[in-house]
Amino acid sequence: MRATRVVVLPAAPVLLPEHAGLTDPVPDLRTAARTALAPLAGHAVGLLAEPRWGERVGRHLLADAGVSAPGTGTWREADVVVVVGDGSARRGEKAPGHLDPRAHGWDERVEHALAHGDPATLAALDVQEGDELLAAGAGVLRELGTAVVAAGREVARADLSYAADPFGVRYWVASWDLGPDVS
Secondary structure, three states, rough: OOOOOOEEEEEOHHHHHHHHOOOOOOOOHHHHHHHHHHHHHHHHEEEEEOOOOHHHHHHHHHOOOOOOOOOOHHHHHHEEEEEEEOOOHHHHHHHHOOOOOOHEEEEEEHHHHHOOOOOHHHHHHHHHHHHHHHOOHHHHHHHHHHHHHHHOOOOOEEEEEEEEEOOOOOEEEEEEEEEEOOO
């Protein structure tokens, strides 16, 4: 992994233009995503996205920020890795998957890891539990953690700029600056 920066974004379909209404239902989320992506212009950006909405949402957010991404499968050679996936969609009675009492704990572990630059916690995520909790980002977040740990990289700076569940689904915007490659 040669990346020097990682950005985590949600795979929220509400961020796509075809799902936009007259009033933006997630203006804070959209602003946080744009702010996180703004410094990426001119960098080789790789996209690591959950399979359902992630790639489409990720490409839209990158284009909206004026950043181009290569084809899929090239994130390992990128200067910046953009990870697109959500937390649990079972955080309340009106959530898409209804309430599961395990959802908050699972999301809290991920959120703490994102906020504190802890790739080992992401690498240890239980993807099966994430699937049960409808956490569309479980696999890509674990893959990110595993790649950073395997490369022996430290997180020099971690920033969690957005964490909320406006529709009963946990969304995050985070960025990590990675220390030098020690391999």
